[in-house]
Amino acid sequence: MSTVTTAAVIDIQQLVKTFGRFRALDGLDLQVAAGEVHGFLGPNGAGKSTTIRVLLGLLRGDAGTARILGLDPWRDGVEVHRRLAYVPGDVSLWPNLSGGEIIDLLGRLRGGLDRQRRAALVEEFELDPTKRARTYSKGNRQKVALVSALAAEVDLLVLDEPTSGLDPLMEAVFQRHVRAFRERGGTVLLSSHILAEVEELCDRVSIIRAGRTVESGTLSELRHLTRTSVSAELDRPVPELADIPGVHDLVVTGSRVSLSVDTAALDPVMRCLGEAGIRTLASRPPTLEELFLRHYGDELGAETR
Amino acid sequence: MTGTVRLVRAALRRDRWLVLWWTVGLVALYWVTAVSIPQTYTSQHALDQAAAALDGNPAYVAMAGPTRALDTVGGQVAWQVQAFGAVLVGVMAMFVVVRHTRAEEEAGRDELVRAAPVGRLAPAVSGVTVSLVVSVVAGVLSALAVASTGLDPADSFGLGLGLAGCGAVFTAGSYVAAQVAGTARGAYGLAGGAVGAAYALRAVGDVGAPVLSWLSPIGWYEQLHAFSGLRWWPLAVIVVAAAGTLVLGGWLLGRRDYGDGLRPVSAGPADGRLRGGLGLAVRLQRGSVIGWAGGLFLGGLAYGAIGNDVGDVIGDSQAVTDMLAQGGVSLVDGFYGTAAVMLAVIAAGFAVSSANRPWHEEEAGHAEILLVTRLPRRSWLLGHTVVTVAGTIIVLGAAGVGLGGGYVLTTREAGHALRIGASVLEYIPAVLVVAAVARFLHGWAPRWLPVAWLPVVYAGVVVFFADLLRFPGWLRGLSPFDRLALAPAEPVRWLPIVLLAVVAAALSVAGQAGLGRRDIG
Numbered sequence: 001m002s003t004v005t006t007a008a009v010i011d012i013q014q015l016v017k018t019f020g021r022f023r024a025l026d027g028l029d030l031q032v033a034a035g036e037v038h039g040f041l042g043p044n045g046a047g048k049s050t051t052i053r054v055l056l057g058l059l060r061g062d063a064g065t066a067r068i069l070g071l072d073p074w075r076d077g078v079e080v081h082r083r084l085a086y087v088p089g090d091v092s093l094w095p096n097l098s099g100g101e102i103i104d105l106l107g108r109l110r111g112g113l114d115r116q117r118r119a120a121l122v123e124e125f126e127l128d129p130t131k132r133a134r135t136y137s138k139g140n141r142q143k144v145a146l147v148s149a150l151a152a153e154v155d156l157l158v159l160d161e162p163t164s165g166l167d168p169l170m171e172a173v174f175q176r177h178v179r180a181f182r183e184r185g186g187t188v189l190l191s192s193h194i195l196a197e198v199e200e201l202c203d204r205v206s207i208i209r210a211g212r213t214v215e216s217g218t219l220s221e222l223r224h225l226t227r228t229s230v231s232a233e234l235d236r237p238v239p240e241l242a243d244i245p246g247v248h249d250l251v252v253t254g255s256r257v258s259l260s261v262d263t264a265a266l267d268p269v270m271r272c273l274g275e276a277g278i279r280t281l282a283s284r285p286p287t288l289e290e291l292f293l294r295h296y297g298d299e300l301g302a303e304t305r
Numbered sequence: 306m307t308g309t310v311r312l313v314r315a316a317l318r319r320d321r322w323l324v325l326w327w328t329v330g331l332v333a334l335y336w337v338t339a340v341s342i343p344q345t346y347t348s349q350h351a352l353d354q355a356a357a358a359l360d361g362n363p364a365y366v367a368m369a370g371p372t373r374a375l376d377t378v379g380g381q382v383a384w385q386v387q388a389f390g391a392v393l394v395g396v397m398a399m400f401v402v403v404r405h406t407r408a409e410e411e412a413g414r415d416e417l418v419r420a421a422p423v424g425r426l427a428p429a430v431s432g433v434t435v436s437l438v439v440s441v442v443a444g445v446l447s448a449l450a451v452a453s454t455g456l457d458p459a460d461s462f463g464l465g466l467g468l469a470g471c472g473a474v475f476t477a478g479s480y481v482a483a484q485v486a487g488t489a490r491g492a493y494g495l496a497g498g499a500v501g502a503a504y505a506l507r508a509v510g511d512v513g514a515p516v517l518s519w520l521s522p523i524g525w526y527e528q529l530h531a532f533s534g535l536r537w538w539p540l541a542v543i544v545v546a547a548a549g550t551l552v553l554g555g556w557l558l559g560r561r562d563y564g565d566g567l568r569p570v571s572a573g574p575a576d577g578r579l580r581g582g583l584g585l586a587v588r589l590q591r592g593s594v595i596g597w598a599g600g601l602f603l604g605g606l607a608y609g610a611i612g613n614d615v616g617d618v619i620g621d622s623q624a625v626t627d628m629l630a631q632g633g634v635s636l637v638d639g640f641y642g643t644a645a646v647m648l649a650v651i652a653a654g655f656a657v658s659s660a661n662r663p664w665h666e667e668e669a670g671h672a673e674i675l676l677v678t679r680l681p682r683r684s685w686l687l688g689h690t691v692v693t694v695a696g697t698i699i700v701l702g703a704a705g706v707g708l709g710g711g712y713v714l715t716t717r718e719a720g721h722a723l724r725i726g727a728s729v730l731e732y733i734p735a736v737l738v739v740a741a742v743a744r745f746l747h748g749w750a751p752r753w754l755p756v757a758w759l760p761v762v763y764a765g766v767v768v769f770f771a772d773l774l775r776f777p778g779w780l781r782g783l784s785p786f787d788r789l790a791l792a793p794a795e796p797v798r799w800l801p802i803v804l805l806a807v808v809a810a811a812l813s814v815a816g817q818a819g820l821g822r823r824d825i826g
Contacts, residue, residue, distance in 0.1 A: 056677045058825040078681045086677040092670030094589065095411075095488065098573025105579040109678035130572040134411075134488065145674065158677075 007070070009034050009156055009187045010055060014064035017050055017211075024050045026211035027064065032189055032204075037182055039202035040191040041292065047211040048191045049089060052160050055189075056086060069156060084156040085110060085149035089164065089191070091141040093133035099144045100129030106148040118151040124173045139165035150177045157181060157188045163197060175201055195288040207292070219288070226286040226294060228266060231258035235277030244268050255279075308423030312431035316405055320435055327397045328443045331390065331468070335447035337770065338386040339454040342378050352376045367508040368611060370527045379456045379532030383464055387531070388504065390468050391523040394443065395475035395500035398436045402479035403496060405432025408489035410564060419563075426555060433480055433551065440472025456532070463531035463540075470543035474522040475500060477550030484557035487566030494596070501600075522546065582680050582688035589666075590659055590689075594696040597655040598703035601648055605704040608644035609711020609725070635794070641708065641725045642791035646768055648704040649732030649786060653739045653761045655700050659693040660743035664751050667826050676825055686820055690744065690813060697736050705729035728792035734805035735785040739764070741812035748819025760784070 010032035017025040025047045032038040042048050053059040055068050057077035066073055071080050093102050103122075107113035122129055125143045133141065142165045149157060157178070163171050171194075178188060178201055192198050198205060205222060207215040215222060227248065233256050241257065242250055246265025251258050261269050273281070317324065346352045356375035359365050366372060370388050374380030406429050409415040418428055448465025452458045475496075482495035503521040510518030511527070518524030525546075528539040561567050579585050663686055666672045676682055709726025713719055743757035767776065767784040781787045785808075788801045 053673075053825075058673060058676060060824060077676075078679055081677050082679045084677070086674065088670070088673055090670060091674070094585075094671060096573075097579075097588070098575070098577070100575040101573060101577030101579060104577035105585060106674065106678060108580055109582075109675065109680050111679055129575040132570050132573050135570055 007034050008032065008067070009069060010038075010189060011067045012051070012055070012064070013066075015051070015054065015061050015066055016063040017047075017054060017059060017061050024211055025054070025061070028208060028211055029213045029216075030206055030208075031216070032187060034187050035182065035185060036203040037178065037188040037190060037201050039198040039205040040189055040208070041193075041195075041198065041205060042191075042208040046208050048208065049160055050211075051208075052086075052158055052189070052191065056084075056158065057081070082111060083154055084158055085152040085154045086158045087142070087145040087149050087160065087162045089161040091138075091145045093136070093141055093144060095132065095134035097133055098130055099127060099133060099136065099140070102133060102144055103129065103148040103151070106145075107152060110148075110152045110154065112153065113148065113151040114153060118147060121147040121151055121177065125170060137165070139167070139170070142166060143170070146174065150181065155186060157186060157190075159188065160191045161193060162190070163192070163194060171197065195292060199288050205288075215291075222288075222291055223263065223286055226291055227260040227262055228283055228285055229258070229260045230269065230273075230281070230283045231256070232273055232281045233279040234273065235279065238272055238276040241269070241272055244272065307427065308421065309427045309430050309434075312418070312423065312427050313434045316431040316435050317438070320401065320404075323401065324435065324439050327401075327439050328446065331393060331397070331443040332446045332450050334390055334393065335386055335464070335468075336450035336454075339382050339451045339456060342381045342385070343454075346378075346381070349376075352378070352381070355381070363512045365611065366511050368607060370507070370523075371511050373530065374533035377532065379460055382451065382456065383460075383531040383533070387464065387467065387526055388507070388523055390447070391471040391526050392500055392504055394440055394468055394472040395503070396497070397439060398472055398475035399479045399482075399493060399496035399500065401436040401439065402432050402476055403483050403489055403492045405429075405435065406480065407483040407486065407492040411489045416563075426558065429480065429483075429554070429558060433476055436476040436479070437473055440476065441469045444469025444472065460532045460535050463529050463535045463537070466540060467526040467529045467531065467543070470540055470547070471522050471526050473547035474543055474550065475503075477547045477554060480554035481550060481557060484554055484561060485567045487570050490592075491566065582675070582685045583691060584688075585675075586662075586688035586692045590662060590692045590696060593655070593659065594692070594699055597652070597696075597700045601652055601700055601704035602707040604651065605644075605648055605707025605709075605726075605729070606711040606714075607707075608641075608648070609708040609713075609722075610715050611711075638725075638794040639791070641712075641728060642794040643768070644708060645705075645725075645728045645792065646732065646786050646789075648708065648729055649701060649736055650761065650764045650768055652697065652700045652704060652732070653736045653764060656693060656697045656736045656740035657743050657757050657761055659689070659696055660740040660747065661754055661757065663689045664747050664754055667751070670826070672825055682820055682825075683817055686744075686817055690817075693740050693744075694737060697740065698730075698733060701729050701733055701736065724793050731789055731792050731797055731802065732786060734802050734809055735764075735789060737809040738785045738805050738812070741809040741816070744816035745812045745819070746816070748816030749823070751823075 008031050010030060012028060012030040015025050015028045015030075016023070028047065028051060030040070030051065040048055040051075050059065054061045054066050055073055057073035057080060060074050068080050069083050073080050093099075097105075100122075103118065104113075107118070125147060127140060127143045127147060131140075133144070136144065142162060146162060149159075163174050166174060175197065178190075182188060188201075190198065190202060199219065202219070204218050205216070206213055235255070237252065237255070238257070241247060241259070244265055246262035247259050247269060248262075249258075249260045257273075259269075346355060353376050356372075359375050360372050362372070368388070369384055372384065375384060406415075409418075409428065409432075415428055419425070444465040444467075446465075447468055448462040451464055452461035478499045479492070479496035482499060483492045486492040486495050503523050507518045507521040507524040507527065510516065510521065510524055518527070522543060525539045525543050528536075530536055557567065579588060663672070666675075672685070675685060705726040705728070708729060709722040712725050713722040716722070739757075739760045742760055743754065746754050746757050764784040764786045767781050767787055770776075771781050771787075785805055788805065790796060790798045790801075
């Protein structure tokens with residue numbers, strides 16, 4: 001079910017990009033289907049921004065293929081750019097132009113923007129478009145880039161940590177507009193560190209590490225690969241719990257048990273608990289954070305080499 | 306002031322090349338002047354004649370200062386070098402101080418430094434210190450260099466310490482400018498304007514209103530009377546003024562908010578009318594075009610106004626006659642030919658900084674958001690190229706209008722003025738070649754872009770020193786400016802003009818191709 005059935009808007013196969021001796025991308029794969037919001041996760045320095053820059057035709061890949069909207073981003077850059085809008089992670093604007101001027105300049109360069117939506121976005125993001133860009137904070141610079149991208153008439157949004165400087169209220173505005181964009185039929189590639197945002201918005205997620213894709217799929221598929229935490233108070237002890245394959249971190253204190261369990265072993269565990277007489281039960285599905293930590297936790301030491 | 310010493314060391318290390326070259330340049334100026342005067346005026350008779358012609362001539366007084374003891378080698382050296390040296394040290398101070406204060410603040414690096422346990426004034430003090438070090442070292446070494454040619458040591462030190470003092474005052478002035486302006490660009494403009502104003506005040510003052518000269522540090526420098534009855538007390542005025550201005554800067558620093566100037570930033574339009582790559586390039590560069598055009602217009606005006614008197618001054622100096630009048634052309638035309646090429650070399654500074662602009666746009670991350678729109682790379686670069694070419698024509702045109710205008714003002718001969726003014730335009734292709742070198746480097750090896758300044762410096766060396774240092778023809782010919790006829794003294798030759806234009810176009814096209822092939826940013 002995770003195979004891409006609709007036309008792939010982004011299709012990267014075995015992409016390699018080196019900077020001198022440093023291998024930023026080391027055989028990376030990424031598929032994004034039309035109409036989905038795709039979360040792009042990875043620790044700092046994993047190669048997210050490099051991947052995005054190759055996809056945008058700013059950098060040239062050294063090996064492998066990258067297709068975006070069915071085209072080669074390096075050769076057909078302008079054709080690709082007609083149909084997408086991009087918000088970089090570190091938005092840098094011309095210091096002596098006003099926010100409004102920059103929004104309109106980028107809008108025109110993208111082939112025009114929806115004036116009504118522009119006005120609504122400026123209002124909702126509480127952006128003062130008359131201020132010179134040099135006086136904007138990081139969050140306000142991001143708002144300028146977001147307004148011009150979200151007001152553009154495009155098929156694809158490429159967002160590189162677009163909300164790292166926004167407050168929670170603005171974050172909500174952002175999420176509303178991304179959803180509206182998807183409802184209009186748009187596709188989104190969202191690189192983000194804010195896992196709550198990814199859980200809220202994304203249909204599918206790819207996790208990369210050291211220039212390679214380590215996990216890709218829907219959130220429920222990814223959850224399947226990990227464990228649910230369960231804690232319960234029981235009428236009587238259940239020593240046989242420890243024998244069920246897939247049960248981990250079992251702690252028994254009197255009548256209380258807590259454990260984590262592989263998704264595949266949930267059914268036998270629940271049956272076992274039920275027979276012991278459940279007085280209270282709490283179970284929690286794995287959060288994206290736990291998923292994330294499972295992939296990176298083991299390399300906290302290795303990364304610093 | 307905690308941390309000051311460490312910051313000064315870091316600043317000196319970061320700027321070691323800048324410090325070295327400014328020092329070498331300033332010392333070389335003083336040394337070359339001291340060496341060349343005896344070569345220009347080979348006898349006391351020649352000196353006497355020059356002094357008689359120059360004495361009290363308002364145009365020369367305005368350009369270089371009061372004419373004192375011009376019948377001596379020392380007097381000539383001091384008179385020729387001091388105003389020019391003071392302006393140069395002022396430009397140095399402007400660059401160094403603003404770079405370490407306002408520019409750091411704007412880049413956000415200063416914020417990191419300030420968050421460390423360093424005093425509020427420490428970052429500024431480190432920039433000011435670097436500039437003061439260059440001023441003093443250059444002043445002392447210049448004094449030694451001048452004295453080494455056999456001139457009086459005390460007067461030589463008067464000349465050198467006056468230079469150091471001017472450096473100190475302009476350092477303090479640039480520090481104040483960095484507090485007043487809200488941006489690095491604004492601070493450069495304000496500090497540079499202050500240097501220009503100091504020169505202009507002294508010019509007007511020396512000609513007819515002595516009080517005005519006392520408002521200018523360059524005026525105080527002249528009042529030291531090096532090699533014409535040296536007196537030391539004006540140096541005290543210079544030191545007090547520098548110290549007082551520094552205190553003012555420190556006080557202003559405490560009165561403004563971090564990241565802001567004293568003048569608030571004005572609001573801009575809520576909607577934009579910028580259309581595309583060209584519109585943006587024009588918008589980004591128009592201030593610089595206007596500034597350079599204005600500066601070169603004034604420079605041309607100054608040269609234009611004095612040229613007609615040139616025959617009176619050096620008419621009997623055989624060396625200069627030989628130098629300027631190869632092939633028996635008129636001295637006046639020879640002077641204007643040299644003036645035109647000097648103005649063109651200065652204009653090349655505009656052209657290179659303009660050709661560097663696209664790379665600064667890349668480095669700042671601006672290109673990244675532009676080049677993911679439907680704006681192709683080549684159109685983006687072409688927009689900037691068009692501005693560089695048009696800007697070059699405007700800047701050289703302004704220099705020509707100034708040169709011709711100055712001539713008309715003093716002689717009322719419109720016909721000849723037109724010929725003199727138009728002679729500057731001959732250098733358009735030479736300036737464009739220099740800009741195209743920058744564009745080529747930008748396309749293929751942007752990290753090497755600072756090398757693009759070398760042709761400008763070299764062209765300047767050829768103009769000022771090639772005769773003195775007896776450069777062979779091929780060495781002179783490496784400067785594109787030397788390939789062209791010295792109009793209006795010589796008839797315009799079209800072949801080199803066309804060839805230079807072809808070279809410029811070829812380098813530009815190659816640079817464009819390079820940009821299409823490399824990674825952005």
